[in-house]
Amino acid sequence: MPLPSFKYSKRPLCGAKCKRTGLPCKNMPVRSSKANRCRLHGGIVKPRKILRGADHPQYRNKGESSIEREERSKRSAALLYLRDIGDHVKLFNGTKTRGRKPKGYVRLDMSNPEHLFIAIQKTLED
Ligand SMILES: [Zn+2]
Structure with a gap:
């Protein structure tokens, strides 16, 4: 089930296909995903590099x-x-x-x- 924001977006879709129906996934891929996969099909969101603890300047x-x-x-x-x-x-x-x-x-x-x-x-x- 695609997210509601999908309908108005011109970005390419997730490249995964449904096992049962063979239809392509209709979700948008995660931005950092190299394989062009959505969050449900293995798109990995990279953790942001936040300095923590003693490394943080504040x-x-x-x-x-x-x-x-x-x-x-x-x-x-x-x-x-x-x-x-x-x-x-x-x-x-x-x-x-x-x-x-x-x-x-x-x-x-x-x-x-x-x-x-x-x-x-x-x-x-x-
Ligand atoms: Zn997908």
Whole structure:
């Protein structure tokens, strides 16, 4: 039994034939079906590629999405570079920052002018 929308469509029909009567099927084929078959005769609907769980950009763990976490990590790395520059010019005399270092932070030797330039560049990003 064809669907009501079939009558007005000009798309090709399902290529299957009825076992009993030998008549062709009157349903429309599934769009993704290569063999031109309807949903009743083996047309497979491909599942859409939806990112799930931690892969999804809006997935939240501890109140942050992965994009937000990445940005925060980048900002804290920039702050840490600033702190390193300040330590190098003896701006601070207290203890160093606590905790795990953020992603993307590599300790640089501030007496090396190239490393100092890299650190300044990292703080000026964005
Ligand atoms: Zn069919």
